[in-house]
Amino acid sequence: WAAAKTWDPEGALSTLPAVATALLGVQAGRWLARPVPLPARIRGLIVAGVVGVLLGEVWDLAFPINKNLWTSSFVALTAGMACLCLGALLWVVEVRGWRRWTRPALVFGVNPILAYVGSELMAIIIGGVITLPWDHRIAPLQDVIYEAVFYPLLPEKAASLAFALLFVALWWAILEVLYRRRIFLKV
CATH class of the missing domain: 1.20.1280 (Monooxygenase)
Incomplete structure (x- = not known):
């Protein structure tokens, strides 16, 4: 590596x-x-x-x-x-x-900076800033969610995909709320 x-x-x-x-x-x-x-x-x-x-x-x-x-x-x-x-x-x-199926792209497309920066910050936070005692160790929140929710139910690659899809869906939900309220981050 x-x-x-x-x-x-x-x-x-x-x-x-x-x-x-x-x-x-x-x-x-x-x-x-x-x-x-x-x-x-x-x-x-x-x-x-x-x-x-x-x-x-x-x-x-x-x-x-x-x-x-x-x-x-x-x-x-x-x-x-x-x-x-x-x-x-x-x-x-x-x-x-x-056009109905394009709604997620529209929602992400009108707030791309927030989607990018917010998801990066969230990845940092759940990937190491927030830690919890888990399985005889202190683990990042991301590992705890993955190991507790996805890994027991799915094969490893499918579990990883499901976690990633959940992460994207969470950001879509956040951005959908902002879209409905007409809140757009612009530079």
């Missing part, structure tokens, strides 16, 4: 493809902001997505797709996949009008 913390698998050379990823996202946003009918913008995203996925797969033959190194083939593939997903979501939400 110690060795894994002493090196950066991405390295300096992955900075350029990471910047390219961000710029492709900016381009997608600019594409969506164009004064063109929505169906045409969605088609453009789908075409760009197919081109990106194909380009990434073909480029993989010469320069393998590798997330840890953030290779250019990885950038092309993931940008293409993102365009396909965004196009599909726009079609489902804006064209078909299926």
